[in-house]
Amino acid sequence: MAVLKVLHDFDNPYLSGGYALKRGFQLILYALSRKMRFLRRFCKRIYEENVEYARTLNYLDQLLGIDSIFGINDRVQVVFPNLREELEGGGGRTVRHWHVSKDEVHWEPELNVPRSQWWYDREYSEGKRTPKSGEWIVFHCDYPYLLPAYIRCIHELSNETPK
Numbered sequence: 001m002a003v004l005k006v007l008h009d010f011d012n013p014y015l016s017g018g019y020a021l022k023r024g025f026q027l028i029l030y031a032l033s034r035k036m037r038f039l040r041r042f043c044k045r046i047y048e049e050n051v052e053y054a055r056t057l058n059y060l061d062q063l064l065g066i067d068s069i070f071g072i073n074d075r076v077q078v079v080f081p082n083l084r085e086e087l088e089g090g091g092g093r094t095v096r097h098w099h100v101s102k103d104e105v106h107w108e109p110e111l112n113v114p115r116s117q118w119w120y121d122r123e124y125s126e127g128k129r130t131p132k133s134g135e136w137i138v139f140h141c142d143y144p145y146l147l148p149a150y151i152r153c154i155h156e157l158s159n160e161t162p163k
Helices: 017-033 037-047 049-064 074-079 083-089 120-125 144-158
Strands: 069-073 093-101 104-108
Touching: 017 037, 037 049, 049 069, 049 083, 049 144, 069 074, 069 083, 074 083, 074 093, 083 093, 120 144
Parallel strands: 069 093
Antiparallel strands: 093 104
16 A cells, blocks of 8 residues: 555534534435425435445445445345445445344345344444454444444454454
């Protein structure tokens, strides 16, 4: 990899008022557009946040050499029909994913992910979990606000002393 010099310029301690107002307005339109489809064009960016998060996770995982798998739910496949090919083309692996009920989840091909790991991202972000090498670390692509937790988690794992 080429040597990069990056400056992360941090000028303001908080989001700008203008950004917050625009974001808040878009979130209100998003909530309304779930029933009134004609409003979707005004909040398109929010509709694409989860897929952008999946792409970001794929880029990050590939850069760090993480062997990740994306379980693409059938509902996601309908909305983003090229996502599986896109993620695989970027080096990721994908499997089909669906829920029969809250307690019955499937992947094809089958993955042996214990139920205790299904909510790993939320439990980790709440300080209830510590990552351990060799276990399934499940982070949902539909929780983009957990990106900082994911980065902390993989950083913790990268600093883990092999046993």
